[in-house]
Amino acid sequence: MSRSVSVIVISTGLGVSGALAQDADPIELDPISVEAEDELEAEGPTGNAFALDSEDLARRNPADLQDLFKGEPSVAVGSSLPVSQKLYVNGVEENNLAVTIDGSRQNNKIFHHNATTLIDPALLKAVRVEAGVAGADAGPGALAGSVAFETRDVDDLLEPGLSFGGFIKQEYDSNGDIxxxxxSLYGRSGNFEYLGYFKYADGNEREDGDNVDITGSGTGLLSGLGKVAYEAETGDRFELSYERVNDDEIRPYRxxxxxxxxxxxxxTRNYELDRQNVTFTYTDETPTGWWDPKITLAYSTTDLDNSTDDFISRGETDSVNGVIQNRFPVHSGTVTAGVDFYSDSVxxxxxxxxxxxxxxxxxxxQNIGLFAQARLEPTDRSRLSFGARADFQEFQGANGNETKDAGLSGNVSGAFDVTDNVTISGGASHVWGGVAxxxxxxxxxxxxxxxxxxTPxxxxxxxxxxDTSFGDWSFDGKIFRTNLSNARVPTFNVNNAALTADMRSEGFELGVGxxxxxGFVRVGYANIDTTINGQxxxxxxxxxLTTPIGEVITIEVVQDFERHxxxxxxxxxxxxxxxxxxxxTTGAAGPALPSYEVFNAFVEYKPKAWDNLTLRAAVNNIFDETYASRATYGREFxxxxxxxxxGRSLQLSLQYTF
Incomplete structure (x- = not known):
C-alpha cells in the first residue's frame, strides 16, 4: 500500500507542475458533474454516485465504453473489442446492476463471450452511476447499484434562438485505418421537436504495441438515434425515441x-450483434402541488447471430418494461413513489x-414492483435519502416449470456537512433480486x-x-463493500440450471484534484478486492459476477486557452x-497479473473565425504499451x-455544426 499512495502524491505533483488543464468545472471525483440541477437533487445525497455530463463526454470524445469511463478508477471495462466489452463497477459485473437507457430496462445477458450492453457513446449526453447503494426507484435488480445512460435531446444540440440545426463529423484512426x-439533424416547429442521428464506422484489424494483429478487431459499426417530442402549452410533454446499435464483423471464435x-x-467467425431500444415517456414540465408525474413505457432487445457453415446459432433477449411514478413535495424534500414492471425473456x-x-x-x-424513495434535507447541513420496494416475480424455466416468489428491499444513505469544507456520507442497502x-x-x-x-x-x-474542499483543492475518500448471496451461475449441463454462488467486493477509493x-488536474486511486465463494x-x-481488479490509478489534466x-x-x-x-482448474493460486501504464493526449481547436468548426487530434497509447486491460477475460489462464x-494510434476528427 505504501508504494501505491506514494505514486498518487508524486503523480499529483507532476500533474500540477505540468499544468495542462481545462475549464473551471467542478473537479471532485465523487460526484463529478451531472445533468440539470433539479435532476441532481432528485438523486439524493449519496457519496457513492458519480455522473458524466455533456462536457465530460465532449472532452473525452469516447469511441467505446473504455474511453467513456477512463478517469474513473472504480469502473473497469474489459476487452479491446466493443462487441465483447463488459463493465465492472466497484468490481461487480453490470448484470448485477440496474442498467437503463433513457429509463428503459436493459435485459442484455446474451452470451458470456459478448458485451452485456453494446452502446455508442456518441449518442449520449449523460451517464449516472450509483455504485452499491441505489435508490428504490432505480428499478428492480439494482443488486450492486445502477447505471443510467441518457441519450441526446434537441435541447442539448440546438443553439438558442434557432429552429433548425445539425452537424457532420468525420473521424480517422491510424491504427486499423478506421x-x-x-x-445529425434536429429542430423545432411550434410545439414539436425532432432529432435524427446516424453513424457508420469501418476499418481493418488493429495492432497491439508489438505490431501484432489483434484477432477479429476489425470495425463494422452502425448506430442511430431518432426522437420526436410534443410539449403542450400546459407543460405536458410526450417523447418517443428509438436507438439502435449494430456490430457486424469477423470476431474471434469466442x-x-x-x-x-x-x-x-x-x-474466427462472424458475429452480428444488434441492440434496439424504443422508449415512450410522458412528463409534466410545469408540475404543480402534488402532481409531478413521469410515465415510461419501453421495449429493449438484443439479438446475436454467430452462425457458421456447420450450425445456425442465434440468441435473443428482450424486455417489455415500464414505470409509473409521481414525485410528491413534503416538508424539507420530496418522496418519489410508484410502480414498475418488466416482462423479460431469453x-x-x-x-x-x-x-x-x-x-x-x-x-x-415477469415482475411487478412497488417503490417509494424519500430525499430530504432535515437541516441546512444534512441530506437524507431512504426508501423501500416490494417485488413480485414469476419465473418460467426452459422446461415450462413455473415458480412465484416475492421479496423486500430497503436502502438508507445520508450526508452531513461537518464544516463548510468537509462532508461525510454513508449508506447501506439490502436488495432482493429474484431469479436472474x-x-x-x-x-x-x-x-x-x-x-x-x-433460490433468489x-x-x-x-x-x-x-469529501473535502479547500480553496481550489479537493480531497475525496470512500470505502465500500458489496455481498451477493445465491447469485445464479448456470451452465449448460442438464443438472446445473440452479447453480448459485456468493460474491464479495470490497475496497476503497481516493481522489485529489x-x-x-x-483548467484542472485530478488523480484517482481505487483498490478493489473480489472473492467468489470465499476464494x-x-x-x-x-x-x-466479477473479475480480479486490484489497484488502479487514473490521472486526467486539461488546460483551456480560451482566447485562442x-x-x-x-x-x-x-x-x-x-x-x-x-x-x-488447479484449485491453487494463479499467476500474477502484470502491471501496465497507458498515456494519452489530445489537442482541440475551435477557430475564432469559424466557431462552428471543431478540429481535434489525439494520440492514444503514446508509448506503445503492449497489454490487456485488467478487466479482460483470461489473463490468469x-x-x-x-x-x-x-498500440499507439493517431486519431483525427473534424466536426462542422450548422
Whole structure:
C-alpha cells in the first residue's frame, strides 16, 4: 500500500507542475458533474454516485465504453473489442446492476463471450452511476447499484434562438485505418421537436504495441438515434425515441478471447450483434402541488447471430418494461413513489447443419414492483435519502416449470456537512433480486429445475465517504463493500440450471484534484478486492459476477486557452501488479497479473473565425504499451491468449455544426 499512495502524491505533483488543464468545472471525483440541477437533487445525497455530463463526454470524445469511463478508477471495462466489452463497477459485473437507457430496462445477458450492453457513446449526453447503494426507484435488480445512460435531446444540440440545426463529423484512426462518419439533424416547429442521428464506422484489424494483429478487431459499426417530442402549452410533454446499435464483423471464435488453446475450433467467425431500444415517456414540465408525474413505457432487445457453415446459432433477449411514478413535495424534500414492471425473456435457437443435436429453449420472467424513495434535507447541513420496494416475480424455466416468489428491499444513505469544507456520507442497502434469467447461449431445454424453484439472489451494500474542499483543492475518500448471496451461475449441463454462488467486493477509493481558472488536474486511486465463494475471484468463475481488479490509478489534466480557441489535455491509467489470483482448474493460486501504464493526449481547436468548426487530434497509447486491460477475460489462464489493447494510434476528427 505504501508504494501505491506514494505514486498518487508524486503523480499529483507532476500533474500540477505540468499544468495542462481545462475549464473551471467542478473537479471532485465523487460526484463529478451531472445533468440539470433539479435532476441532481432528485438523486439524493449519496457519496457513492458519480455522473458524466455533456462536457465530460465532449472532452473525452469516447469511441467505446473504455474511453467513456477512463478517469474513473472504480469502473473497469474489459476487452479491446466493443462487441465483447463488459463493465465492472466497484468490481461487480453490470448484470448485477440496474442498467437503463433513457429509463428503459436493459435485459442484455446474451452470451458470456459478448458485451452485456453494446452502446455508442456518441449518442449520449449523460451517464449516472450509483455504485452499491441505489435508490428504490432505480428499478428492480439494482443488486450492486445502477447505471443510467441518457441519450441526446434537441435541447442539448440546438443553439438558442434557432429552429433548425445539425452537424457532420468525420473521424480517422491510424491504427486499423478506421474511418467514421456521423451526421445529425434536429429542430423545432411550434410545439414539436425532432432529432435524427446516424453513424457508420469501418476499418481493418488493429495492432497491439508489438505490431501484432489483434484477432477479429476489425470495425463494422452502425448506430442511430431518432426522437420526436410534443410539449403542450400546459407543460405536458410526450417523447418517443428509438436507438439502435449494430456490430457486424469477423470476431474471434469466442469474442472476448484472442485464442483458446486446446479446442479444435476455427480461429474466427462472424458475429452480428444488434441492440434496439424504443422508449415512450410522458412528463409534466410545469408540475404543480402534488402532481409531478413521469410515465415510461419501453421495449429493449438484443439479438446475436454467430452462425457458421456447420450450425445456425442465434440468441435473443428482450424486455417489455415500464414505470409509473409521481414525485410528491413534503416538508424539507420530496418522496418519489410508484410502480414498475418488466416482462423479460431469453431465447436460444441452435440447429446443427451436420447431423448433430439441436437445442431451442426459452426462459421468461415477469415482475411487478412497488417503490417509494424519500430525499430530504432535515437541516441546512444534512441530506437524507431512504426508501423501500416490494417485488413480485414469476419465473418460467426452459422446461415450462413455473415458480412465484416475492421479496423486500430497503436502502438508507445520508450526508452531513461537518464544516463548510468537509462532508461525510454513508449508506447501506439490502436488495432482493429474484431469479436472474440465464444467458441465451447456454439455455438447455432439458434443464432440471428444483421443485421449490431457484433460490433468489440478494445483496447487501455499505459505503462510507469523506469529501473535502479547500480553496481550489479537493480531497475525496470512500470505502465500500458489496455481498451477493445465491447469485445464479448456470451452465449448460442438464443438472446445473440452479447453480448459485456468493460474491464479495470490497475496497476503497481516493481522489485529489486541483482546479484553476482555465483548467484542472485530478488523480484517482481505487483498490478493489473480489472473492467468489470465499476464494479470490477469477474471470471464468466470475463471468456473470466479477473479475480480479486490484489497484488502479487514473490521472486526467486539461488546460483551456480560451482566447485562442484551444484546449489541450492528457490522461493516464496506471494499473499495478495483482498477485491475489486463483486458478479454479488447479484449485491453487494463479499467476500474477502484470502491471501496465497507458498515456494519452489530445489537442482541440475551435477557430475564432469559424466557431462552428471543431478540429481535434489525439494520440492514444503514446508509448506503445503492449497489454490487456485488467478487466479482460483470461489473463490468469495459461491456455488463453487474452485480447490485447491497441498500440499507439493517431486519431483525427473534424466536426462542422450548422
Amino acid at each position: 474511418f467514421t462518419t456521423s451526421t 469474442a472476448n478471447i484472442g485464442v483458446l488453446v486446446g479446442p479444435s475450433t476455427p480461429l 431465447e436460444l435457437d441452435f440447429r446443427s447443419l451436420t447431423g448433430g443435436s439441436d437445442d431451442i429453449g426459452t426462459e421468461e420472467a 434469467l440465464a444467458e441465451s447461449f447456454i439455455i438447455n431445454s432439458n434443464w432440471i429445475y428444483p421443485t421449490g424453484g431457484i 439472489v440478494t445483496a447487501n451494500n455499505i459505503f462510507f465517504a469523506v 486541483h482546479r484553476w481558472e482555465s 479470490p475471484s477469477d474471470s471464468d468463475t466470475g463471468r456473470y 480557441g484551444l484546449r489541450i489535455g492528457a490522461d493516464a491509467e496506471i494499473v499495478l501488479e495483482e498477485t491475489n489470483t486463483f486458478n479454479p 495459461s491456455n488463453v491468449t487474452p485480447l490485447n489493447e491497441p
